[in-house]
Amino acid sequence: MYLTYQDYQNMGGTLDETTFNNFEFEAECVVDWYTFMRLKKEQVEDYPPQLARCMNALIRLLKLKSDAMTLGSQTTSIESGGTTTTVTSNATIASQSNDGVSISYNSVSASEVVDKLSLGQKGNEFENTVKLYLNGVRNSLGKRLLYRGLYEDE
Numbered sequence: 001m002y003l004t005y006q007d008y009q010n011m012g013g014t015l016d017e018t019t020f021n022n023f024e025f026e027a028e029c030v031v032d033w034y035t036f037m038r039l040k041k042e043q044v045e046d047y048p049p050q051l052a053r054c055m056n057a058l059i060r061l062l063k064l065k066s067d068a069m070t071l072g073s074q075t076t077s078i079e080s081g082g083t084t085t086t087v088t089s090n091a092t093i094a095s096q097s098n099d100g101v102s103i104s105y106n107s108v109s110a111s112e113v114v115d116k117l118s119l120g121q122k123g124n125e126f127e128n129t130v131k132l133y134l135n136g137v138r139n140s141l142g143k144r145l146l147y148r149g150l151y152e153d154e
Contacts, residue, residue, distance in 0.1 A: 002028050002039065002047065003055035011056050015063065023066075027058035034130045035145040036154075046140040054133035061125055 003024055005017050013020065031054065032040065039047065096102070134145050143151050 002031060003052050003059070007052055008056060008059070011052070013056065013059070015059070020059070023059045023062045024055065026062050027055050030058055030126050031055065031130060031134075034127065035134065036147075038139050038143060038145050042139055048134075048137045048139070048145075050133045050137050054130060057129045057133065058126065061129060 001024060005020050005024075008015075008020055008024075015023065031051070039051070131146065137145050139145060
């Protein structure tokens with residue numbers, strides 16, 4: 001784990017611990033991809049200080065991506081006779097009038113939001129974040145984390 005929940009909270013994080021753990025794991029996979037797993041062999045005390053900031057930024061991005069994917073969906077639970085029924089609809093109410101009985105719905109689907117992003121934006125947001133925080137950073141063995149080649153002992 002590259003970022004603990006306590007450190008995340010100290011940086012102003014607001015996610016609950018379970019949600020944080022899920023996003024932290026995904027962010028760790030992103031970092032491992034771009035660093036060729038060079039941090040896996042490190043001791044926790046040897047992690048560069050930039051890594052925690054990078055992880056925090058990646059977790060924010062993953063949360064935004066998750067929120068975009070659920071845009072326009074609403075889940076309602078109805079309890080009846082000891083049974084709970086969950087209903088999910090893809091549109092939320094944007095406005096409602098009482099006298100004229102007029103209801104307007106938000107109808108933006110998550111796929112529309114994602115489709116509006118160019119192919120470059122979909123993946124590059126993670127790459128750009130990793131590069132911003134870890135460019136030029138070295139591990140405890142003096143190896144640059146984002147070096148695209150192989151070192152002799154790799």
